[in-house]
Amino acid sequence: xxxxxxxxxxxxLETVLVSETEIKKRVKKLGAEIAASYGNEEITVVSIIxxxxxxxxxxxxxxxxxxxxxxxxxxxxxxxxxxxxKPQLLQSLTLDISNRHVLLIDxxxxxxxxxxxxxxxxxxxxxxxxxxxxxxxxxxxxxVEFEADFVGFQIPDxxxxxxxxxxxxxxxxLPCIGVLKPNLQNxxxxx
Ligand code: 5GP
Ligand code: MG
Numbered sequence: 307x308x309x310x311x312x313x314x315x316x317x318x319l320e321t322v323l324v325s326e327t328e329i330k331k332r333v334k335k336l337g338a339e340i341a342a343s344y345g346n347e348e349i350t351v352v353s354i355i356x357x358x359x360x361x362x363x364x365x366x367x368x369x370x371x372x373x374x375x376x377x378x379x380x381x382x383x384x385x386x387x388x389x390x391x392k393p394q395l396l397q398s399l400t401l402d403i404s405n406r407h408v409l410l411i412d413x414x415x416x417x418x419x420x421x422x423x424x425x426x427x428x429x430x431x432x433x434x435x436x437x438x439x440x441x442x443x444x445x446x447x448x449x450v451e452f453e454a455d456f457v458g459f460q461i462p463d464x465x466x467x468x469x470x471x472x473x474x475x476x477x478x479x480l481p482c483i484g485v486l487k488p489n490l491q492n493x494x495x496x497x
Contacts, residue, residue, distance in 0.1 A: 319467075321464075322484040336458055340439065347407050349372070351375045353378075353412075357413035358441070360470035361411065377397070443459070465485065467480060473491070
């Protein structure tokens with residue numbers, strides 16, 4: 307298990323899956339991979355918030371290309387009674403992306419439902435190209451076939467928090483990525 311740093315929220319983790327140091331190293335490399343793939347082209351980044359906020363902020367500073375940034379918000383209805391529903395777009399694009407090179411960024415690729423909906427939506431807007439990037443990939447959980455072009459880390463089928471990923475809106479500020487202790491995964495006061 308990677309060594310945890312002295313951040314108080316670490317005490318709530320059962321396991322650290324990706325340390326702060328590993329994230330920093332991988333994000334730097336991903337930035338270089340993305341820059342190499344786009345050459346000198348301008349990139350229109352579409353980030354799925356809130357989860358991808360921290361990853362996007364760090365990643366963009368590793369990509370020297372000209373960049374335009376837009377954010378969209380999706381309701382995925384995880385863990386509630388509507389969980390079989392299609393992810394809904396809550397906040398749409400503000401930039402025109404037609405004929406632009408679009409890079410879609412999310413925190414984690416799980417069932418694939420979110421990406422399939424967003425990718426369909428973006429394709430309809432006629433971008434010059436569309437590539438996708440996720441920090442984490444839980445390949446074993448896929449329900450809709452989808453592979454991202456750029457992936458930070460493959461992780462096992464565990465519910466993770468930290469570095470943008472939340473549990474009931476907490477833990478996004480944790481600098482590493484880990485699994486919560488079982489007794490913290492359903493505290494009634496957070497319902
Ligand atoms: P998908 O539509 O691929 O099933 O799910 C993607 C979304 O579900 C992610 O953007 C993220 O918001 C959420 N998600 C999936 N797995 C996890 C996880 O392990 N931890 C957290 N915090 N969110 C997750
Ligand atoms: Mg998300």
